[in-house]
Amino acid sequence: MVDADVVIRDELEALSSGAPDERPDWDDVLRRAGDRSPRVRPRRLAFALAVVTAAVLVATALATGIPGRLGSWVSGTPGSPAPAGLQHGFESSNRAAYAAFPAGTKLRLLLSRTVGGTTFSLLGFRNGDAYCLRLVRTDHPDAIGRNECLRAEELSNVPALVVGDVRFSVGDPAKNVNGVYGFADDTVRSLLVERLRGQDAVAVKNNVFLSLRSVRAGSVQDHPLPNPVFAIHARLRSGGTKNVPYVSASFPGGVVPGGKRPTGPSYFGRSSQQSVPGPAKVTAPIAHPTIAWLKKHEERGKPLPPVRFGNVVFGRVIQPDPDDPVAVGIAIGARGALCDYAFAPLAPRISGGGCGTWFQQGPIRLGTWEVAPIEHFNGFVADGITHVTAFLGSGRIVQAALRDNVFTVAVSATELPARIVGYDAQNRVAGTAEMLGNSVLRPCPTPTFTKPVGALPRAKPWERIDLANMTVNGKQILGLSPAAVEAALGKPAVVRGAAQTTNGVAIPELRYGGALPSSLGLSVTFSKKGDRIFANQLFFQSPSLTDAKLGHVLRMDPLVLQHAIERRYGSVYRLYMSYGSVPSFGCNAILARRGRPSGLGLGLDPYRPSRPFLVIRKNALG
Amino acid sequence: MRGRRDRRLEEIETLYRERFAYFVQVARAIVGDSERARDAVQDGFAAAIRGRESFRGDGPLEAWVWRMVVNAARKALRPPLVAAGADQFEIAELPPRLLETSPLVARLPERQRLVVFLRYYAGLDYRSIAAALEIEVGTVSAALATAHASIRKALDEVHANG
Numbered sequence: 001m002v003d004a005d006v007v008i009r010d011e012l013e014a015l016s017s018g019a020p021d022e023r024p025d026w027d028d029v030l031r032r033a034g035d036r037s038p039r040v041r042p043r044r045l046a047f048a049l050a051v052v053t054a055a056v057l058v059a060t061a062l063a064t065g066i067p068g069r070l071g072s073w074v075s076g077t078p079g080s081p082a083p084a085g086l087q088h089g090f091e092s093s094n095r096a097a098y099a100a101f102p103a104g105t106k107l108r109l110l111l112s113r114t115v116g117g118t119t120f121s122l123l124g125f126r127n128g129d130a131y132c133l134r135l136v137r138t139d140h141p142d143a144i145g146r147n148e149c150l151r152a153e154e155l156s157n158v159p160a161l162v163v164g165d166v167r168f169s170v171g172d173p174a175k176n177v178n179g180v181y182g183f184a185d186d187t188v189r190s191l192l193v194e195r196l197r198g199q200d201a202v203a204v205k206n207n208v209f210l211s212l213r214s215v216r217a218g219s220v221q222d223h224p225l226p227n228p229v230f231a232i233h234a235r236l237r238s239g240g241t242k243n244v245p246y247v248s249a250s251f252p253g254g255v256v257p258g259g260k261r262p263t264g265p266s267y268f269g270r271s272s273q274q275s276v277p278g279p280a281k282v283t284a285p286i287a288h289p290t291i292a293w294l295k296k297h298e299e300r301g302k303p304l305p306p307v308r309f310g311n312v313v314f315g316r317v318i319q320p321d322p323d324d325p326v327a328v329g330i331a332i333g334a335r336g337a338l339c340d341y342a343f344a345p346l347a348p349r350i351s352g353g354g355c356g357t358w359f360q361q362g363p364i365r366l367g368t369w370e371v372a373p374i375e376h377f378n379g380f381v382a383d384g385i386t387h388v389t390a391f392l393g394s395g396r397i398v399q400a401a402l403r404d405n406v407f408t409v410a411v412s413a414t415e416l417p418a419r420i421v422g423y424d425a426q427n428r429v430a431g432t433a434e435m436l437g438n439s440v441l442r443p444c445p446t447p448t449f450t451k452p453v454g455a456l457p458r459a460k461p462w463e464r465i466d467l468a469n470m471t472v473n474g475k476q477i478l479g480l481s482p483a484a485v486e487a488a489l490g491k492p493a494v495v496r497g498a499a500q501t502t503n504g505v506a507i508p509e510l511r512y513g514g515a516l517p518s519s520l521g522l523s524v525t526f527s528k529k530g531d532r533i534f535a536n537q538l539f540f541q542s543p544s545l546t547d548a549k550l551g552h553v554l555r556m557d558p559l560v561l562q563h564a565i566e567r568r569y570g571s572v573y574r575l576y577m578s579y580g581s582v583p584s585f586g587c588n589a590i591l592a593r594r595g596r597p598s599g600l601g602l603g604l605d606p607y608r609p610s611r612p613f614l615v616i617r618k619n620a621l622g
Numbered sequence: 623m624r625g626r627r628d629r630r631l632e633e634i635e636t637l638y639r640e641r642f643a644y645f646v647q648v649a650r651a652i653v654g655d656s657e658r659a660r661d662a663v664q665d666g667f668a669a670a671i672r673g674r675e676s677f678r679g680d681g682p683l684e685a686w687v688w689r690m691v692v693n694a695a696r697k698a699l700r701p702p703l704v705a706a707g708a709d710q711f712e713i714a715e716l717p718p719r720l721l722e723t724s725p726l727v728a729r730l731p732e733r734q735r736l737v738v739f740l741r742y743y744a745g746l747d748y749r750s751i752a753a754a755l756e757i758e759v760g761t762v763s764a765a766l767a768t769a770h771a772s773i774r775k776a777l778d779e780v781h782a783n784g
Contacts, residue, residue, distance in 0.1 A: 023642075024638060024639055024642040025664070026635055026638060026639065028664055029638065029664050029667045029668050029671065030668075030671065032664055032665060032668035033667075033668035033669075033671035033672050034668075034672070311745075334745055335743075335745070337643065339640075352635075352636065352639055353639060353640060354639040354640050354641075354642055354643075355640055355641070355643060355644075356642065356643035357643060368639060498693070500669065500673065500693075501689065501693065501756065502673065502676045503676065504756055528676075
């Protein structure tokens with residue numbers, strides 16, 4: 001007799017082995033969530049540094065192909081020796097770090113800036129052929145800070161390059177400090193850092209720059225509009241300016257073509273079908289990709305530190321490049337999954353990672369890293385792959401470090417898309433993996449209306465609104481119970497009884513005018529507070545929606561509608577975010593009700609421009 | 623640089639990154655194909671992010687997120703239900719891949735199938751499964767016992783006929 005347990009496990013394993021190797025996409029989750037909280041650094045990790053062998057800023061720049069470009073570094077003594085506190089703070093953090101720089105690394109203080117009452121120090125050091133920057137709060141010298149490096153090749157075609165975008169939370173009451181820092185060569189006099197609103201000119205000192213701004217943190221219901229850096233220009237000593245390639249760190253970010261300020265409502269859209277360079281055809285497939293040493297539990301590299309989530313059966317930490325502290329954890333997890341773990345630079349523990357099937361998409365399995373100006377791709381390759389190469393959209397080709405089936409390679413985000421290619425000992429292509437290109441700033445589309453207003457059906461009760469007092473059919477709907485909403489607006493087409501659940505309590509959604517998200521005219525959603533369930537949002541996309549004074553509001557271009565509301569109801573609403581003015585928020589506008597937390601949202605899904613929408617919210621900014 | 627107030631977000635993200643494949647597999651067992659399964663996982667985690675402030679911490683976060691994902695998968699499977707209740711467990715059309723590779727598990731009623739997946743595939747304990755599916759712990763136990771009995775019976779039939 002076969003035990004049912006065994007059968008179940010066998011069947012589930014069979015199902016698992018036939019499943020595609022799904023890759024997570026956290027950015028997509030956040031987009032779907034419409035999350036407006038300050039960007040949490042995706043824990044695709046940040047070990048910054050493609051660095052580190054020798055420790056001191058010695059005059060080795062002449063050997064790296066950068067002579068004459070980073071003059072102050074060629075001399076070996078840019079800036080001044082780091083003050084003792086900053087040096088000791090770094091050493092303290094470095095000693096506790098899993099991916100650490102060599103002991104004895106000496107820092108130089110390149111520049112300091114005080115922003116919002118907090119002073120930040122930008123420190124530099126060299127290791128091997130890498131140029132490294134450490135940004136840290138001067139009053140927290142032993143914090144992890146941000147540590148990034150680049151190699152000479154990455155600066156070869158540009159006058160300046162951002163190596164890190166940063167966000168610090170400081171002070172009480174809290175303030176957010178955010179900005180960028182990086183390298184600039186000898187031809188650059190200063191940098192012009194453009195934000196969505198305003199711009200900052202920052203001087204270049206010791207071939208580095210630092211641009212920071214402070215803004216009050218605010219609260220959920222009263223937070224300042226994001227004002228991310230979206231473009232950077234280098235002002236040259238010879239006169240004129242050059243655009244500095246930059247992938248906006250706003251969230252979700254993207255590339256602003258030419259660094260030109262948007263002229264109208266914009267959003268970051270999918271990148272066009274940019275071809276990915278490098279060989280795409282596998283000429284020497286590996287029939288049964290595996291990593292034998294891992295399966296045999298050979299103790300290579302270093303032991304894996306404790307993992308917060310999940311059960312690791314066996315794991316090790318591999319440092320592919322002996323001259324570079326970047327390390328990746330490789331492990332066999334529960335039920336035989338293959339797991340990868342990453343380590344933030346100077347962080348004392350695992351900072352992120354994931355488990356999945358072994359090599360379902362071929363003999364290259366990508367790992368976990370952080371979305372950052374310098375991205376540190378890593379992953380695993382199956383036995384039989386002897387070298388790994390990255391072909392970048394910029395045309396550059398970079399050799400990855402490879403050891404014990406783990407590879408790492410650092411690439412500027414501006415150079416994407418990319419293809420990672422694994423070769424066997426005969427230089428045949430054994431496997432490839434693609435890295436997508438960046439999103440691109442695009443203008444919000446003009447809405448497309450097929451039916452003239454005169455041909456629209458007469459507005460139903462739930463399609464009659466009065467923006468002067470946020471009522472529907474003459475009644476205040478926000479705050480009502482589901483039953484009271486039905487009593488006020490009539491029977492809905494669909495009641496989704498458990499559209500969401502909170503602590504086990506089903507919270508409904510009422511849909512009027514259609515059943516599907518694409519066809520409904522009004523969706524009423526609810527919140528729960530204590531035992532009370534109440535309407536907190538009315539989402540309209542019915543073309544027949546009619547305001548008492550403005551008429552058919554959803555037959556207007558959203559920007560026209562926004563202006564109309566400002567003119568007609570200026571005493572009721574204040575404009576919080578103009579339509580399409582924050583590309584990372586898409587083609588949307590927000591108007592907050594004066595003196596109250598409620599307000600309006602309006603906009604357009606760029607991928608479905610036929611149905612603009614209007615939202616009445618209990619919490620406009622929440 | 624991680625804000626303290628976003629610690630929950632980080633926990634959700636860590637869970638996502640470390641358990642993504644498991645979430646997709648279980649969602650696939652519900653909806654039947656990879657594309658919709660992946661979509662459901664993305665939607666489920668998005669819902670978890672939106673609702674993270676409502677998580678009281680009186681149970682495992684993972685179980686709470688599983689509930690979001692399972693709900694999202696169910697929504698992806700079915701057209702909207704008129705006045706649907708929270709406890710809908712009709713048998714959905716069986717996913718072809720599930721039928722092919724896991725015929726005995728696949729033929730279990732949906733509730734048992736889900737419990738089996740969450741227990742054996744996702745590795746959740748009884749309490750977490752109960753929280754994820756919004757059912758009692760006893761129901762989890764009963765569902766597993768019934769699933770075992772069904773599979774044993776099917777195996778006995780196979781052996782008897784073989």
